[in-house]
Amino acid sequence: MYERYITAASTYAHSIDHLFLLIAALVGFWLILAEVVLFALVIKYREKEGRPTRHITGEEKELHRWITIPHVLVILCDIVIVVPAILVWYNIKQAQPPAEQTVRVYAQQWAWSFQEPGPDGKLDTEDDIRTVGELHVTVNATYHFELMSRDVVHSFAIPSFRLKQDALPGRTITGWFRPNRVGTYDIQCTQMCGLGHALMAGRVIVETQQDHAAWLIRNANPSLASLPAAPAPVPENTTMAEARR
Numbered sequence: 001m002y003e004r005y006i007t008a009a010s011t012y013a014h015s016i017d018h019l020f021l022l023i024a025a026l027v028g029f030w031l032i033l034a035e036v037v038l039f040a041l042v043i044k045y046r047e048k049e050g051r052p053t054r055h056i057t058g059e060e061k062e063l064h065r066w067i068t069i070p071h072v073l074v075i076l077c078d079i080v081i082v083v084p085a086i087l088v089w090y091n092i093k094q095a096q097p098p099a100e101q102t103v104r105v106y107a108q109q110w111a112w113s114f115q116e117p118g119p120d121g122k123l124d125t126e127d128d129i130r131t132v133g134e135l136h137v138t139v140n141a142t143y144h145f146e147l148m149s150r151d152v153v154h155s156f157a158i159p160s161f162r163l164k165q166d167a168l169p170g171r172t173i174t175g176w177f178r179p180n181r182v183g184t185y186d187i188q189c190t191q192m193c194g195l196g197h198a199l200m201a202g203r204v205i206v207e208t209q210q211d212h213a214a215w216l217i218r219n220a221n222p223s224l225a226s227l228p229a230a231p232a233p234v235p236e237n238t239t240m241a242e243a244r245r
């Protein structure tokens, strides 16, 4: 629905978008109605020659209704927002579908670094691939991430996935995403974390299974991972992991 303005590249992006639309529609309806009524009353009861000002206490029944009826309606609208909001929250933040891959994300002033499993598919083994500023993932695979901060509070955000999660020093926070569209998307820090906060950008590269497998082979250490000895030629957009070798 918002594809014209912002790409949706994860399985839960649309449920967040629908929630935003619901909130905007309900809040927008009450905003416009309240402003129309306000200005209509201001114009209707403006100062007029010979009309005395009426003292209104708000205690009369017919005046009280101007408060109680909108009040009840706004509370009903709150319920209409809260119920789907809890469902979306539960599906994204509480329930975690089983992971096909797990990656580790480190936030620090002022860069993102990542640890991904190498060709063996397991973290914390010798063929792990470490990158700075670039996360490579496979399309249509469910990823768990373990998010850590090395210094202050940061926030790991991938707007195209509608993913945002604070990173807190001393804690490992887990979450998940499932990219469903091949492409390169921004990673941002969305928590003021110091002078270089605005420069703390990265990107996530969602690639096909074949491209990801080729990237793994190019970046894993062949002597450690028992991989084909001859790595593919280094492409133009050399990653940090590639540059390290």
Ligand SMILES: [Cu+2]
Binding pocket: 154, 155, 189, 190, 191, 192, 193, 194, 197, 198, 200
């Ligand atoms: Cu920041």
